[in-house]
Amino acid sequence: MAYLDRLHMTVLALQAASPSEPAVLTVGRPLLEADGRRPPPAPSIAMSPDIAPLVPGGPAPQESPVMIPPKPTGEPTLPAAPVPAPARPRLSRRATVLVAVWTVLVAGVSSGITAVVVGNSDGVTAAPAVSPSIWQDTRAYPADPPQGPEAEPVPSATAEGYAIGEKAKSGGATGVVKKVRESATVTIVDVETTKILKAGEGAKYVIVETTVYNDGTESFDPACGMGISRGVVDTEGRNFDTIENQYQVQGNEKTCSGEEVQPGFKRDALFVYKVPAEARPAQWTFSGFGDGSEADVAIVNLSGSTSS
Incomplete structure (x- = not known):
């Protein structure tokens, strides 16, 4: 464990000395092997600055730059205005008169109004007379007589009948x-x-x-x-x-x-x-x-x- 603690402290020291460069750590080996020979050189561990902050006690990670969109330089695009409908063609004076006359004729036939025009010496016409389109029976009829209870048939003394012996x-x-x-x-x-x-x-x-x-x-x-x-x-x-x-x-x-x-x-x-x-x-x-x-x-x- 003491060996690993020393290794850990060495990595932290190298990272603090050069934070922008990769830290190269040489893992130590015993100076001599058991048979008295020098051991081969230890492998190097390269640590990227992106990994260094993960080491306990290392420097804080750098913040990523905030991307700000460029300011638009052109004019804003507005929705197109609605296209007005084409104006309806106006009727001529003659057509207007014909439509009015036709409307009056249709209304007169549907309502059953008969216009009676009477001319006088001054050229003034009388008001139209109105007659109902459905004939109404205005004749008076006599009321039905009240119905009383039906009388039971009683033989009459003067009614025709049979004679004695018949x-x-x-x-x-x-x-x-x-x-x-x-x-x-x-x-x-x-x-x-x-x-x-x-x-x-x-x-x-x-x-x-x-x-x-x-x-x-x-x-x-x-x-x-x-x-x-x-x-x-x-x-x-x-x-x-x-x-x-x-x-x-x-x-x-x-x-x-x-x-x-x-x-x-x-x-x-x-x-x-x-x-x-x-x-x-x-x-x-x-x-x-x-x-x-x-x-x-x-x-x-x-x-x-x-x-x-």
């Missing part, structure tokens, strides 16, 4: 009125008893005796409940329904018994109505449609045919 047909039922009579009482047949039902003061019963044919495709009971009846209409146009216990009236024993009139068969049936004592029956109405529809109601005229 076959009156409606839907799947055909009825023949055999007789019409009035009575203050009717006989009610219960299961085990028979009693007389009075109409009461100021009232009476109208009994319509009929024969009903089933001309339809389904069975029905003509007098059970309301049956096929749509009521009796008196001469004042009032309509009366059958009494509640009509099925118990003597002569209607098969009514509401579950035995209906089958298609192709017939049955005698009584229709009983309670009306004011002064009422005069004018029509008997019925419908053969089982859904209670008022369509195709058959009317049988009864005027002048009642009996007591």
Whole structure:
């Protein structure tokens, strides 16, 4: 180690003595070899000034010169100015007048304006009259009458119908009125008893005796409940329904018994109505449609045919 330290100190001394020239260091060898001979000369180590600063304790490295660009001597180059667009050619006076006239004509046609020019003695023209391009209906129409609820069809006492004894047909039922009579009482047949039902003061019963044919495709009971009846209409146009216990009236024993009139068969049936004592029956109405529809109601005229 002492040998290397001396070598290091020698390199530093040579570098300090001549920093601009390469330092030449002769590495020492022992004066004599083991056999007593002089050793060959030691190799020289050349150190460049660029490497010398890397040696510890050596001089500081020199700074590199700063490159400054030369000052421009010519004039600065500026961007070229934009070239103006060529001016549009101006229209002549005649062309300007033609364009104006054409614009007025197009505007007049598109807006539907008809100019009416009227000349007078002074040569002054009147203002143009404007008329709409779309024809408008300015006629007045009467307002529609208000629509009220539709009245249910009620048989009229003066409407044409069938006579007593004729076959009156409606839907799947055909009825023949055999007789019409009035009575203050009717006989009610219960299961085990028979009693007389009075109409009461100021009232009476109208009994319509009929024969009903089933001309339809389904069975029905003509007098059970309301049956096929749509009521009796008196001469004042009032309509009366059958009494509640009509099925118990003597002569209607098969009514509401579950035995209906089958298609192709017939049955005698009584229709009983309670009306004011002064009422005069004018029509008997019925419908053969089982859904209670008022369509195709058959009317049988009864005027002048009642009996007591």
